[in-house]
Amino acid sequence: xxxxxxxxxxxxxxxxxxxxxxxxxxxxxxxxxxxxxxxxxxxxxxxxxxxxxxxxxxxxxxxxxxxxxxxxxxxxxxxxxxxxxxxxxxxxxxxxxxxxxxxxxxxxxxxxxxxxxx
Amino acid sequence: xxxxxxxxxxxxxxxxxxxxxxxxxxxxxxxxxxxxxxxxxxxxxxxxxxxxxxxxxxxxxxxxxxxxxxxxxxxxxxxxxxxxxxxxxxxxxxxxxxxxxxxxxxxxxxxxxxxxxxxxxxxxxxxxxxxxxxxxxxxxxxxxxxxxxxxxxxxxxxxxxxxxxxxxxxxxxxxxxxxxxxxxxxxxxxxxxxxxxxxxxxxxxxxxxxxxxxxxxxxxxxxxxxxxxxxxxxxxxxxxxxxxxxxxxxxxxxxxxxxxxxxxxxxxxxxxxxxxxxxxxxxxxxxxxxxxxxxxxxxxxxxxxxxxxxxxxxxxxxxxxxxxxxxxxxxxxxxxxxxxxxxxxxxxxxxxxxxxxxxxxxxxxxxxxxxxxxxxxxxxxxxxxxxxxxxxxxxxxxxxxxxxxxxxxxxxxxxxxxxxxxxxxxxxxxxxxxxxxxxxxxxxxxxxxxxxxxxxxxxxxxxxxxxxxxxxxxxxxxxxxxxxxxxxxxxxxxxxxxxxxxxxxxxxxxxxx
Numbered sequence: 091x092x093x094x095x096x097x098x099x100x101x102x103x104x105x106x107x108x109x110x111x112x113x114x115x116x117x118x119x120x121x122x123x124x125x126x127x128x129x130x131x132x133x134x135x136x137x138x139x140x141x142x143x144x145x146x147x148x149x150x151x152x153x154x155x156x157x158x159x160x161x162x163x164x165x166x167x168x169x170x171x172x173x174x175x176x177x178x179x180x181x182x183x184x185x186x187x188x189x190x191x192x193x194x195x196x197x198x199x200x201x202x203x204x205x206x207x208x
Numbered sequence: 209x210x211x212x213x214x215x216x217x218x219x220x221x222x223x224x225x226x227x228x229x230x231x232x233x234x235x236x237x238x239x240x241x242x243x244x245x246x247x248x249x250x251x252x253x254x255x256x257x258x259x260x261x262x263x264x265x266x267x268x269x270x271x272x273x274x275x276x277x278x279x280x281x282x283x284x285x286x287x288x289x290x291x292x293x294x295x296x297x298x299x300x301x302x303x304x305x306x307x308x309x310x311x312x313x314x315x316x317x318x319x320x321x322x323x324x325x326x327x328x329x330x331x332x333x334x335x336x337x338x339x340x341x342x343x344x345x346x347x348x349x350x351x352x353x354x355x356x357x358x359x360x361x362x363x364x365x366x367x368x369x370x371x372x373x374x375x376x377x378x379x380x381x382x383x384x385x386x387x388x389x390x391x392x393x394x395x396x397x398x399x400x401x402x403x404x405x406x407x408x409x410x411x412x413x414x415x416x417x418x419x420x421x422x423x424x425x426x427x428x429x430x431x432x433x434x435x436x437x438x439x440x441x442x443x444x445x446x447x448x449x450x451x452x453x454x455x456x457x458x459x460x461x462x463x464x465x466x467x468x469x470x471x472x473x474x475x476x477x478x479x480x481x482x483x484x485x486x487x488x489x490x491x492x493x494x495x496x497x498x499x500x501x502x503x504x505x506x507x508x509x510x511x512x513x514x515x516x517x518x519x520x521x522x523x524x525x526x527x528x529x530x531x532x533x534x535x536x537x538x539x540x541x542x543x544x545x546x547x548x549x550x551x552x553x554x555x556x557x558x559x560x561x562x563x564x565x566x567x568x569x570x571x572x573x574x575x576x577x578x579x580x581x582x583x584x585x586x587x588x589x590x591x592x593x594x595x596x597x598x599x600x601x602x603x604x605x606x607x608x609x610x611x612x613x614x615x616x617x618x619x620x621x622x623x624x625x626x627x628x629x630x631x632x633x634x635x636x637x638x639x640x641x642x643x644x645x646x647x648x649x650x651x652x653x654x655x656x657x658x659x660x661x662x663x664x665x666x667x668x669x670x671x672x673x674x675x676x677x678x679x680x681x682x683x684x685x686x687x688x689x690x691x692x693x694x695x696x697x698x699x700x701x702x703x704x705x706x707x708x709x710x711x712x713x714x715x716x717x718x719x720x721x
Contacts, residue, residue, distance in 0.1 A: 153270035156238050163237070188237065190270075204271075207237050 101145025101191035101199075102129055108189065108201045114139065121173055128169050130189075138184040140170045145191040154190035155204065163208050210234070212299030212306040215313045215342070216292035217333035218277075218284045221499060221539070221546030222461055224336025226313070228278045229289065231296035236272035242293065244277030247285045247497055256287075256318045257294045264322035264370040265380045269301045283543050285498040287317035288327040291346065294318060294369055295376065304378030312364070313337045314372075315355075316348040319388065322369040324348035326390040331470055332461040334358045346372060349387035354470045357460065390469055404443050404619040409604045413440055416599050416713055418622050421447045422629035423692030424644030426532065426554040426594055430584075431601030433564045437557040440601065441513045442479070444555060447622040448510070449630055450475040455509040458549055462506050477510035480552075484519035488527045492537055493548055499539050504531055505548035517556040518586040525591055528554065532594045535647075553646075556587065556595065567602065596646060596685050597713050629695035645691045650684035653691075661690065661702040668704070669711055686710045 106116060114132040121128045130141035142162070144154035151157075166186050174184070185206045193199040213230040227244075240254045261268045275293050277284055292314035299306040315333055317325040330351040337345050338361045345363055347355045352365030366372045367387040370380045407414055413429075417440055420427040427444075429437040451459065451474075459478050460470045482491060482503040489495070493502035504512055512528075514520060531537045531550035538547045560566040561580035566573035573580070592598070634643050642648050653659050663670060669686050672678035678686070689710035690702035699706070 153238060155270045158237050202270075204235050204237065206235075 097147055097193065098143075098145050101193060102143045104145075104191050104193070104199050104201060105141065105143040105189040106130060108203065109141065112203075118173075123169070123172055123176070125172065126165055126169050128166070128173060131173060136182065138170075138174070138179060138182060139187050140166060140173070140184065141187045141189055142166055143189045143191065145193060147193055147195060149192070154192060155188060155202070158188055158207070167208070210300060212296055212309065214292050214296045214299065214309045215337075216277075216289050216315060217313060217336050218282055219329050219332055219336070219465070220283075220544050221548050222332050222458070222465065222501070223547070224333050225279075225282065226337065226340045226342070227282070227284060227289075227292075228276075229292040229296045229314075230276045230278065231293070231300040232274045232276075233269060233297075233300040234272040234274065238270045239272045240268070240275075241273070242275045242277070244275075244280040245283045246277060246289075247283070249287045250277070250284055250289050250293075253287060253290045253293055253318070256290055256320060257297065259320040260290075260318040260322040260369050261294055261298065263320065264368065264373065266298055266303045266370070266373055266378065268297055273297055273300070283497065286327065286329075287325075288315050288329070288333070290318040291316040291324060291348075291369070291372060295372060298373060298378065299376070303380075304373050304376040308376045311344065312376075313342045313345040315345065316351070316366075318369060321385075323385050323388050324366060324368060324372075325388045326350040328467045329461075329465045330354050331357060331457070331464040334361060334363070335457065335461065337361060346375070350390040353472070354460075354464060357457065357470070357473050402439065402443050402446065404447060404622050405616045407436060407439060407443065407616070410436065410601065413599060413601050414617055414622075416597055417444060418447060418617070418625060419689065419692050419696065419713065420444065420553070420555075420597055421622070421626045422645075422696050423596070423633070423688065424553055424646040425596035425689065425692065426646065427556070428587075428592065428595040428598040429555065429557045429601050430560055430599065432567060432603050433559060435601040435603045437601050438515055441511070441515070441555045441557055442481075443619065444511050444513075444553070445477045445479040446619040447626055448477045448553075449623065449627045451477055451509055459506075459509055462501050462508060462548065465501055466506060467500075468506075478507055479511045479513065480504070480507035481513040481515060484514070484516050486520070486524065488521075488524045491524055492527045492531070493539055493546075496541070497543060499541060499544070499546040501548045502537075504528060504550055504552060505537055507552035508549040509551055510553070511555055512552040513555045513557070515557045517558045518583050520586075522586050522588055525586075526588055529588075529590055529594070532591075554595070558584065558587065560584065568600065593681060596689055599713070625696060628698075629692065632695045632698070633691070645688045645695070648688060648691075650680065650687075653684055653687045659687075659691075661687070661694075661707070665690075665702055665704045665707050669707060672711075682714070685714045689714050 118131040694702040
């Protein structure tokens with residue numbers, strides 16, 4: 091596993107813990123289809139939440155949230171629709187969240203969570 | 209606090225209005241939006257603010273920041289909003305005291321390193337802030353002296369964004385930086401140092417110049433090259449009285465708006481002498497969105513000197529007609545109307561013909577009569593009509609050139625006489641909006657204001673008016689000038705001599721026809 095993939099995996103674990111601690115019920119992690127991947131699918135107060143997790147070891151290349159571009163957000167929306175179709179989820183409220191994990195080496199990770207980003 | 213606000217000033221012409229700069233920190237992906245009719249320079253301020261904040265040790269939060277400049281319908285220009293935008297954003301992010309930030313007007317452009325750069329128009333902006341009842345204004349260090357010319361408002365000069373944040377109680381490390389200095393104020397175009405005593409011979413011209421200064425009369429000087437027209441005109445500012453404080457602030461504000469820099473408050477009247485290749489916009493002011501003052505506005509409360517007037521395109525000369533009448537310049541653009549003061553004294557200088565050698569004594573002019581006529585007719589009739597004095601400046605003869613210095617008048621003495629005459633006039637017009645004789649309208653002179661000097665004094669021009677030798681406007685001009693001559697003599701009322709002398713001075717020289 092490359093360094094970055096390892097870091098991403100670590101970030102996703104931390105994000106999942108964070109979500110569970112905040113009362114999210116995890117449904118699925120790393121759901122893949124041929125168009126891409128959804129990091130976390132969770133349920134939160136009768137709402138299906140699709141979570142994009144971004145992990146960085148430093149802010150040298152910008153804040154993790156800054157890596158979520160409008161194009162990426164549009165792809166997430168498409169993927170969310172595909173997930174619903176694939177899982178036969180009944181129509182209900184859904185939203186997309188973003189979790190940023192800033193894991194500086196030797197420091198405890200800083201987790202930020204934005205709800206309903208688009 | 210997700211929403212914070214502070215204030216800045218948007219300038220339109222010389223008038224400024226307070227702009228609320230609000231910043232909202234939203235729980236959205238990072239973005240930075242500036243709304244409220246910003247121009248391109250304000251749009252770019254997003255990048256300057258983001259970099260400056262990061263380099264000052266207080267980066268903007270990675271969230272969606274929306275900055276609104278309200279009133280949102282008022283167009284805003286320039287980079288002077290940078291500091292206000294940065295302070296509003298950092299207040300919204302909780303990096304400084306929002307209450308403190310909200311009470312202060314911020315002006316200044318940011319560099320990427322967080323240093324503050326001077327901007328144009330600080331003086332009129334601070335004046336506008338004071339008018340709006342603002343108590344404190346924060347400006348770049350290099351504009352602090354300019355802002356401090358305004359009384360009754362506290363000026364906080366800061367060299368960098370970090371200093372500004374710390375002033376508002378923010379927790380940042382303030383690294384001392386060298387303030388970005390404004391370029392040295394541009395020197396006024398022509399030195400006023402020439403003394404009236406330098407003018408050799410030609411006592412009539414000197415007397416006329418003093419009369420023009422005393423009454424604020426527009427002046428036309430005609431004569432061959434080398435007769436000393438430019439010399440005379442450049443001595444006019446030197447014999448004008450000192451400016452009042454509000455006038456001098458207005459002059460400095462116009463310089464500030466023109467980007468010429470304001471060194472300090474000068475009490476001397478300005479002198480503008482645009483070259484005859486100047487465009488109409490250079491004279492009157494203009495610009496697409498950001499409307500800047502022209503030479504005529506900068507000459508307000510002073511002298512606008514147009515040397516070689518017939519060489520100016522007549523379209524350029526004629527833009528001055530309306531400001532001469534209304535004493536303000538209005539510039540209309542699709543987006544806005546800006547107005548500037550235009551209470552300048554106009555001095556035109558012209559050769560009598562293209563070769564310049566013509567004189568009433570019939571010297572060796574080589575121009576065909578039609579060419580000569582066409583040359584001077586480039587100064588349109590309506591414009592010449594606004595000149596109260598028109599003067600023939602002859603070339604000096606050798607006897608006059610060697611004339612003794614005793615009879616000459618120094619600038620200081622002339623100024624003293626001008627000041628006395630102006631005081632008499634100001635006293636007379638105390639109850640009116642006018643201050644000098646040149647401003648008084650005709651009907652008022654002819655009787656409505658009880659100012660007619662009596663028909664014994666005006667018998668000669670009454671007759672001329674009856675015979676059609678003098679127009680009504682010409683009649684008014686003679687009366688105006690006669691009052692000035694009487695004020696200079698300390699006479700309470702113009703007598704026949706004053707009227708006669710005035711008639712000679714204002715008369716369009718016969719050679720022009």
